[in-house]
Amino acid sequence: MLIMRHELxxxxxxxxxxxxxxxxxxxxxxxxxxPAILLMAAVTVIGxxxxxxxxxxxxxxxxxxxxxxxxxxxxxxxxIVFIQSVDWLKQDQNKEKISEFFLLMLATLIGMNxxxxxxxxxxxxxxxxLATIPVAALAAFERLKEKSAEAGVxxxxxxxxxxxxxxxGLSMIYGTTGTxxxxxxxxxxxxxxxxxxxxxxxxAGMAFKISLVPFHLWTADVYEGAPVNVTSYLSVISKxxxxxxxxxxxxxxxxxxxxxxxxxxxxxxxxxxTVGNLFALRQQNLKRFLAFSSIAQAGFILLGVIGQxxxxxxxxxxxxxxxxxxxxxxxxxxxxxSNRTGxxxxxxxxxxxxxxxxxxxxxxxxxFSLAGIPPLAGFFGKFFLFTxxxxxxxxxxxLIALINxxxxxxxxxLVIKAMLLxxxxxxxxxxxSDNYTRLGLLICVAGMVIIGFTSxxxxxxxxxxxxxx
Amino acid sequence: MSAESLILFFxxxxxxxxxxxxxxxxxxxxxxxxxxxxxxxxxxPTEGLTWLQFNVGYYLFAIIFLIFDVEAVFIFPWxxxxxxxxxxxxxxxxxxxxxxxxxxxxxxxKGALKWE
Amino acid sequence: xxxxxxxxxxxxLSLFSAVMVLASKKPIHSVLFLTLxxxxxxxxxxxxxxxxxxxxxxxxxxxxxxxxxxxxxxxLNLNKDEQSQKxxxxxxxxxxxxxxxxxxxxxxxxxxxxxxxxDPMTTQIGLVKNxxxxxxxxxxxxFELSSVLFLTAMVGAVLLGKKxxx
Numbered sequence: 202m203l204i205m206r207h208e209l210x211x212x213x214x215x216x217x218x219x220x221x222x223x224x225x226x227x228x229x230x231x232x233x234x235x236p237a238i239l240l241m242a243a244v245t246v247i248g249x250x251x252x253x254x255x256x257x258x259x260x261x262x263x264x265x266x267x268x269x270x271x272x273x274x275x276x277x278x279x280x281i282v283f284i285q286s287v288d289w290l291k292q293d294q295n296k297e298k299i300s301e302f303f304l305l306m307l308a309t310l311i312g313m314n315x316x317x318x319x320x321x322x323x324x325x326x327x328x329x330x331l332a333t334i335p336v337a338a339l340a341a342f343e344r345l346k347e348k349s350a351e352a353g354v355x356x357x358x359x360x361x362x363x364x365x366x367x368x369x370g371l372s373m374i375y376g377t378t379g380t381x382x383x384x385x386x387x388x389x390x391x392x393x394x395x396x397x398x399x400x401x402x403x404x405a406g407m408a409f410k411i412s413l414v415p416f417h418l419w420t421a422d423v424y425e426g427a428p429v430n431v432t433s434y435l436s437v438i439s440k441x442x443x444x445x446x447x448x449x450x451x452x453x454x455x456x457x458x459x460x461x462x463x464x465x466x467x468x469x470x471x472x473x474x475t476v477g478n479l480f481a482l483r484q485q486n487l488k489r490f491l492a493f494s495s496i497a498q499a500g501f502i503l504l505g506v507i508g509q510x511x512x513x514x515x516x517x518x519x520x521x522x523x524x525x526x527x528x529x530x531x532x533x534x535x536x537x538x539s540n541r542t543g544x545x546x547x548x549x550x551x552x553x554x555x556x557x558x559x560x561x562x563x564x565x566x567x568x569f570s571l572a573g574i575p576p577l578a579g580f581f582g583k584f585f586l587f588t589x590x591x592x593x594x595x596x597x598x599x600l601i602a603l604i605n606x607x608x609x610x611x612x613x614x615l616v617i618k619a620m621l622l623x624x625x626x627x628x629x630x631x632x633x634s635d636n637y638t639r640l641g642l643l644i645c646v647a648g649m650v651i652i653g654f655t656s657x658x659x660x661x662x663x664x665x666x667x668x669x670x
Numbered sequence: 671m672s673a674e675s676l677i678l679f680f681x682x683x684x685x686x687x688x689x690x691x692x693x694x695x696x697x698x699x700x701x702x703x704x705x706x707x708x709x710x711x712x713x714x715p716t717e718g719l720t721w722l723q724f725n726v727g728y729y730l731f732a733i734i735f736l737i738f739d740v741e742a743v744f745i746f747p748w749x750x751x752x753x754x755x756x757x758x759x760x761x762x763x764x765x766x767x768x769x770x771x772x773x774x775x776x777x778x779x780k781g782a783l784k785w786e
Numbered sequence: 787x788x789x790x791x792x793x794x795x796x797x798x799l800s801l802f803s804a805v806m807v808l809a810s811k812k813p814i815h816s817v818l819f820l821t822l823x824x825x826x827x828x829x830x831x832x833x834x835x836x837x838x839x840x841x842x843x844x845x846x847x848x849x850x851x852x853x854x855x856x857x858x859x860x861x862l863n864l865n866k867d868e869q870s871q872k873x874x875x876x877x878x879x880x881x882x883x884x885x886x887x888x889x890x891x892x893x894x895x896x897x898x899x900x901x902x903x904x905d906p907m908t909t910q911i912g913l914v915k916n917x918x919x920x921x922x923x924x925x926x927x928x929f930e931l932s933s934v935l936f937l938t939a940m941v942g943a944v945l946l947g948k949k950x951x952x
Contacts (some may be wrong), residue, residue, distance in 0.1 A: 212934065219772055219937075223779045262927055301945045327928045338942030350796040353946070377898075391794045393896040535951055676794050676832055684846030729857050730947035736850040737936045737943075743842045744929065759922050762929065769933040773940040782944045 204255040204264045207248055207272045208314045214240040215307045218474040222300035224252050230299050237285050237303045238637075256320065260382050263320040265650040267665045271445050271518060272314050275526060278438045278525040279310050281644055285533045286430040287637035289540045294343065302342065303498045304336040307435065317449075322371045323445065324382040329367075332411070332442065335361045340427035352426025359409060360585035361418035367406025372635070373399035383454050387391035392458045400455055404465065410443040413503070414472040415649070417496050421480075423490055429539050432488055433532030441521040448506050449519050461510055467598060468508045471598045473500030474605045482612050486544050488533050491528070494571060498524060498611060504602055508589035509654060515663040516585040522658070523570070523582035526648030530567035533642050541632050547616055551625035557632055561620040572613040573606055578653035585659070730782055741770055792806035793833055813859045817852060824848040836912025 212440045226234060242466055256263045259570025264271070264438070290299045319325040327543045337360065341353025359469070375381055377396050378389040390396055408416040455462060477497030486491035502524075505516035539545050554561040570579030583606065634642075652658055677726060742764065752759050801820040824847045878884035898928050910916060921929055 214771065215934075216769075221777055221778060223772075258927055259924060259925065301941055304941055305945075308934060308941075313932075314925070321928075324928050324931075325923065327931050327935065331931060331938065334935070335938045335942055338945055339947055344946055397896045398890065398894050431865060476798060520810060567902060633798075674792075676837070678830075693805050700942050711801050713886055716827045719813055727947075729854075729861060730943060732850075732854050733943045733947070734940060736854060737940055739846055739850045740819075741933075741936060744921075744932070747838065747921055751918035751922060755919070755922060760924060762922055765930055766883065766933045769930075773937040776937075777944050780944050780948060782948055786899060 203253050203369055203557055204257055204415055205318075205660065206582055207244075207269065207276070208311060208318075210244045210247060211311045211314065214244060215304060215311065218300060218303055218307070221364065222304070226299070227297060230297055232301045234287055234290065237300070238280070238287075238614070241276070241280050241283055241307075243565065245273070245280050248273045248276050254369075254442060259499070260320040261324055262315070262318050265665075266319050266515075267518075268318050270662065270665055271317055271442075273519075274441060274518070274522050274525065275310060275317075275438055278441070278529065279306060279425050281525075281529050281641050282306070282430055282434050283532075284637050284641035285529070285536060287432070288431055288537060288635055289304070292540065294345070302339070305339050307332075308335045309339075309434075309439070310424055311483060311509070313438070317442060317446050319446070322386070323375065325450075326332065326364075326368065329410070330364060330444075331463045332439060333364070336431070336439060339431045339434070339529060340423060342428050342431060344561045347427075347438070348426035348564065350368050350426075351426065355419050355426075356423045359423075363406045363409030363416070363476040370399045370402025370404075370406060373402065374616070375628050383450070386547065387454050389457060389476055389650050390554050392461065395460065397461060400458065400462065400634040401465075403450075404462070406445045408469065411440055411447065412496055412577075413469050413499055414496065415475070417476070418586075421489050421492045424495075425486055425488045429488065429532060429536035433529055436491065436532070437525050437528045440495070440499060441525060443505075444502050444517060444521060448514060451506060452509060452514065455654060456509070466503055466594070468502040470500050470507065470598060473497065473503065474602055475500075478608045478612075482608070485548070487545050487547055487550075488539075490547065490612070491531060491535065494529065494612075496611065497605065498528075498571065499600060500605075501583060504586040504590040504595075504598065507595060508591075508593040509665065510589065510593070510656075511585070512585075512592060513589045516582075516589045519659055520582040521587055522662075523578040523649070523652055526652065527567050527570035527579050528644045530563055530642060530645030530649060532573065533638070533645060534564040534567070537634055537638050538629060542629055544629060547619055548627060550616065552620045552628035553620040556628045560632065560642075563646055564620060566618050566646055566649055566654065568613040568617055572610045572651075574610075574649075576653055578649050581653055581659070587596070627666075727785065734777055734782065737773070738770075741766075789833060792829070795835070796826045796829040799823075800830070812863075814856070817855045818847060820855065821848050821852050822850070829911070834912060835910065838914040838917055839912060 207656070214237075216564065218233065218238065221236070223229075249635055252264070252269050254265045283306070286302065289295065290302060295302075307334045312328045312333075312335075314328075316328030316332055319328055321539075334357070337353050337357035340356045341350050343349040344353070362549060371381075373395055374386060377387050377393065380386055380389070388405075405416060409419075425434065427435065451459075451462060474497050477493050481490055481493035481497060484493060502517055502520055505513045505520060507513070508516075509583055512524040542549075544550075548645070550561075553564075566577065570577040573580045573583040587599050587602060590602075679685070748759060748763050753765075800823050801828060803819045805825065807816045808817040810819060824843060828840040828843040828848070830841060831837070
């Protein structure tokens with residue numbers, strides 16, 4: 202029971218919220234917000250108590266210190282998303298669907314937790330589906346808006362296709378090895394052509410979920426159409442969980458054919474970083490802009506994956522942690538402005554500093570952190586990723602990534618310039634944010650600053666990543 | 671029972687049905703005229719597209735039906751092994767039912783089962 | 787042997803109907819051909835001595851999911867002239883890409899010598915009893931997780947499909 206603590210707690214609060222939702226009259230729906238957030242906060246806190254690592258059901262479910270740590274990271278991220286969404290959920294058109302938002306989010310989180318802890322491809326697959334399907338419903342949450350409905354449809358189609366490809370790959374793995382358990386599959390991976398093809402299908406399926414180039418085409422439309430809070434969830438939590446389990450499977454199950462997949466990832470990394478950055482340069486809509494920047498960030502994460510080592514795993518987790526705070530900070534600001542004024546373009550942000558100094562300060566910190574400016578956590582995240590890749594001798598790759606970092610600095614600065622330096626006749630009026638939004642942004646800023654200054658977190662992750670493969 | 675006999679059963683079944691249809695074509699008296707090709711033999715000829723759009727409400731019913739259909743699929747193997755496995759299988763299916771029952775209750779309460 | 791003939795017949799049938807799903811002009815025809823493809827695949831399951839899976843395939847896919855597809859087709863109000871025409875080069879590219887994938891698959895499968903195949907008639911892994919034992923012992927967690935998946939599917943469907951009360 203204790204081994205599955207995170208998951209059982211989440212299922213418990215999902216069931217509680219569902220029962221409350223069933224018996225809550227229609228006019229009282231907003232009353233569920235505070236209990237939902239408090240329950241999630243409680244689960245997050247309980248998650249930090251030391252737990253017992255172990256294996257359940259003959260290797261079907263495995264919990265290590267590392268997975269527990271990552272589940273805590275995801276819990277924090279979801280908690281921030283919950284807090285940031287309150288302002289949006291209280292709007293008139295959403296007030297009857299408040300609990301559905303929490304329920305679907307929690308369901309995806311349960312799926313991710315099982316996916317992360319899976320020791321079996323079937324379990325992994327069901328977790329992945331549970332982490333994907335409800336997000337499509339969330340993307341179409343404002344279903345009367347055409348763009349939101351379009352985002353939902355595009356997400357469900359592309360994820361169905363990628364799941365199909367992934368499943369085909371898994372079936373080939375089963376066909377060649379006769380088992381689905383990670384531990385049993387790993388020694389039987391010999392690199393025969395069928396297994397290589399299976400790996401490529403698996404890779405393609407996961408690349409869809411992480412939105413790596415050339416599987417990124419759905420990303421910008423979905424991110425733009427979906428409600429901002431769902432977008433931030435998609436770009437941070439979903440992506441982070443998928444990257445984590447992807448790295449683990451690469452390191453454990455496919456470690457024998459590492460020579461083959463590191464070439465593949467080499468190419469995909471260069472493509473992802475470059476294409477993501479070049480497209481981000483020309484975006485006017487901030488949500489699309491952040492979508493492409495998050496594609497580029499996913500490419501940076503691959504730098505850690507390719508350095509197949511303890512260091513690589515550490516840097517991946519560390520970067521995801523930093524990325525959660527930075528990106529959620531940026532999306533939090535975009536979200537509150539979009540909810541209050543409906544403005545999402547970079548031009549609209551002209552002169553934001555005059556009217557909303559606090560919001561633009563948070564935005565500036567978040568963008569600096571995403572770009573990797575030294576005192577903030579984002580810098581260390583990227584720095585460690587580069588170190589991990591360089592240690593494996595991928596110097597050219599690191600060089601390309603560095604050049605791209607400079608490009609990304611340019612477009613992040615464009616937004617900051619709009620906020621701080623540009624003048625506008627009609628700047629966005631002063632926004633009085635409520636306490637929930639403030640709290641959410643405060644947590645993000647604290648995360649960005651504190652993680653940058655405390656090296657102990659990095660060391661802790663490093664120690665937990667030991668002996669993974 | 672081997673697979674052959676089952677498939678043979680299907681083939682024979684298909685053959686019998688096909689035979690009945692083909693046989694009736696040859697035996698039955700036929701007469702054709704333009705009126706027979708109309709959608710209604712009596713009444714006014716249709717105008718415009720005959721395609722009519724369905725209500726979204728059907729879709730909700732269909733998808734809830736599908737979910738319980740799949741659920742029923744899981745129950746059948748449970749019923750087969752229940753005797754052998756005893757209490758564990760029973761507890762498993764109770765949890766399964768509990769979660770799905772919550773779903774049904776939710777759909778009910780939301781008025782998804784009501785025809786408007 | 788008899789089984790072999792049936793296998794070839796079913797394979798040709800499923801491939802043919804799968805192609806026709808894409809090739810037929812009317813969406814209704816596509817859906818009906820898809821049903822045929824599902825039936826052919828169910829036949830394959832029977833050949834592999836997995837009767838339960840075959841029946842489930844017919845009930846769930848050919849029955850329930852096809853109903854959903856038909857609903858969707860009726861819902862969308864598709865007209866013939868609304869079908870988008872792809873430019874020629876896209877079609878050519880698609881043929882090249884698909885052809886390369888096919889060549890790769892054929893090449894790989896020819897090279898892979900399948901030695902570890904067990905006779906499904908002797909192992910009887912596909913029978914309901916064995917399936918149930920595996921499902922309720924080893925795959926207990928995914929099974930319960932699938933119930934959560936159904937629950938969220940239901941919540942999502944109600945969320946998106948329900949009429950807005952204004």
